[in-house]
Amino acid sequence: MFKIHKQELDWGGRPLTLETGKIARQAHGSVVATYGGTIVMATVVGERKANPAMDFFPLTVHYLERTYAAGRIPGGYFKREGKPTEKEVLTSRLIDRPIRPLFPSGYKNETQVICKVLSHDLENDPDVVAMIAASAALSISGMPFLGPLGAARVGYKDGEFLLNPKVSELEASSLDLIVAGTHEGVLMVESEAHELSEDIMLDAVMFGHDAYEPVLQAIKSLKDAVNPEMWALPDIDPREEDLIAQIETLVQDDLVEAYHEPKKALRADLISALKEKVIAALANDETSEHYIASLFKKAESDVMRKKTLQGRRIDGRDFTTVRPIECEVGLFPRAHGSALFTRGETQAMIFATLGTAQDVQTMDMLAGEHRESFMLHYNFPSYAVGEVRRLAPPGRREVGHGKLAWRALNPVFPKKDAFPYTVRVVSEITESNGSSSMATVCGTSLALMDAGVPLPRPVAGIAMGLIQGKDNFVVLSDIIGDEDHLGDMDFKVAGTDNGITSLQMDLKVTSITKDIMHTALNQAREGRFHILGKMKDAITHSRDNVKDHAPQMVTLQIKPDQIGEIIGPGGKVIREMCETTGAKIDIEETGKVTISAVGNDAIDAAKKRIAELTTRPDVGQIYKGKVAKLADFGAFVNFLGNSSGLVHISELSPQRVEKVQDILQVGDTAYVKVIGFEQRGKIRLSMKTVDQKTGEEIKAAAPDQ
Secondary structure, three states, rough: OOOOOOEEEEEOEEEEEEEOOOOOOOOOOOEEEEOOEEEEEEEEEEEEOOOOOOOOEHHHHEEEEHHHOOOOOOOOOOOOOOOOOOHHHHHHHHHHHHHHOOOOOOOOOOOOEEEEEEEEEOOHHHHHHHHHHHHHHHHHHOOOOOOOOOEEEEOOOOOOOOOOOOOOHHOOOOOOEEEEEEOOOEEEEEEEEEEEEEEHHHHHHHHHHHOOOOHHHHHHHHHHHHHHOOOOOOOOOHHHHHHHHHHHHHHHHHHHHHHOOOOOHHHHHHHHHHHHHHHHOOOOOOOHHHHHHHHHHHHHHHHHHHHOOOOOOOOOOOOOOOOOEEEEOOOOOOOEEEEEEEEEOOEEEEEEEEHHHHHHHEEEEEEEEEEEOEEEOOOOOOOHHHHOOOOOOOOOHHHHHHHHHHHHHHHOOOOOOOOOOOOOOOOOEOOOOOHHHHHHHHHHHHHHHHHHOOOOOOOEEEEEEEOOOOOOEEOOOOHHHHHHHOOOEEEEEEEOOOEEEEEEEOOOOOOOHHHHHHHHHHHHHHHHHHHHHHHOOOOOOOOOOOOOOOOEEEEEEHHHHHHHHHHHHHHHHHHHHHHHHHEEEEEEOOEEEEEOOOOHHHHHHHHHHHHHHHHOOOOOOOEEEEEEEOOEEEEEEEEEEEEEEEEHHHHOOOOOOOHHOOOOOOOOOOEEEEEEHHHHHOOOEOOOOOOOOOOOOOOOOOOOO
């Protein structure tokens, strides 16, 4: 019934299996990839005919996690997976980015890739497995895919690179890097690093490139075994070359002049007018406006690229100069930390907010719940580029850019023991003309330091571009939007003056060489150091204290067996304490108590109440208490929050007492002295040796001589 094809290899000390022919056979390509105990199924479906109205490649990639893969039931009320999680969004982007450049430029057929996690062994992350499965499914689909694509995860520990480290091994690794590409070279890099050097990062990329070579061979062997019927390549319109020549005749000189305009908005207006001129001259019944517009884009790209290779960038800079930078902090009085970072026509307004342990983000992930105390959210409104668009929830790009900035800051973010706050950073992009994500990195660093978050060193980021000619190439520092759109590479590097903390690379060509990456990394280092110098003009180090209107926070340590005394039955005691003092109180299983409030009065009141609840009474000590109950033989008095003892009728007063009610009533305040303990911990108290007005002990009169 099934015609199964399978490839197996030992990869990184674990078996990797690629299988097709058994599941999802109506998809154009379907592969189940197994690595260790993690299994991912990738399916590929495409339209046989292209949509002539498309001026882009309509590729969609979906990575899906289902909790059954880890033997769990989803949290929440509905017990069903809902909107994509952050992990699903980021992995979908991770797969999309390297496979998109591996389709011919004229291929406009709608294509959908779905990667679904079927089993997760909680040791091998499904993301790399999903990338390999997607590459294999595309390779056997018959589509004009210029792969196969390989991928690998690289760690770094004790001076050695690790191939596909397990989840537990990554905790001790100073690097988490994913690299993807073809046999010819690297296409995509995504990483978080603990201030590693450029040389180590480049070696890590090349280590990963070499490591995925056996995977490429396995995919090729699987494709040969399946022997798919290959789809026809998209036809090249015979009129294209002639039409591009006509476009260049009409507007080439004007295009060159337009690209001498450094201001983005004015340049866009000039180019838009030229495009309308070309459409009016060349569009007719046989040649659509849409088609002419797409050819104009090619002519526009050729002009920009030729001028850049000749040594002139759009805004007149040389290849290494960073645009003018302005940095400000503390702009908004009620924000716990704020910054405005402006680089050329790109601007990020950053807000940092400090919260308590009750504000942590709980994430329901495939491997279980995860609590995150450092959050970074990135927003990109349409006014930042002078456009009108409907407001919508954060899309994949916003989630991805926010996570990139988070990865850049996370390696230097203080540990919970050193800084117990929950921190949320929001980046509002107010202008954009190139690399707003790197502006977010710089602005976030400034805002955190303004908020008093003890960063050991500031972090800066820079985006690098590439223009490749037939015989040469140039690497561009601090690219603007047009250099990104019309260029060959978007290479983002973030780090401190000690080393790199994050590296992300995406290509629009099929690969680049090690020499190009080496040049880009070293050029980025110079740019990063320049930006760090400008940032120091605004703030040189983290403030010593948080702002007065930010939550103040102190920690106490109690014995774990005292936790119940603070919480009380059903949480009654801690709720009452929070309501009466106005403080927030968080208790960990270890007995660590964190008290937070705006203002020290509430903190002091909570500390006093906790001290009362956890202090053990000592013999001979005097305490202030309240009468809780009367009996014929004495009075029961509560003191030290949760301690209670008996004042026997003989200990009420130096004089004989007939009835307890003659001295005390329920609810009265009394000073009591601990005079001993009975069996089972019962406390004996006395009032007769204590001055009930002052609370001081009454000294016994000296005996007559």
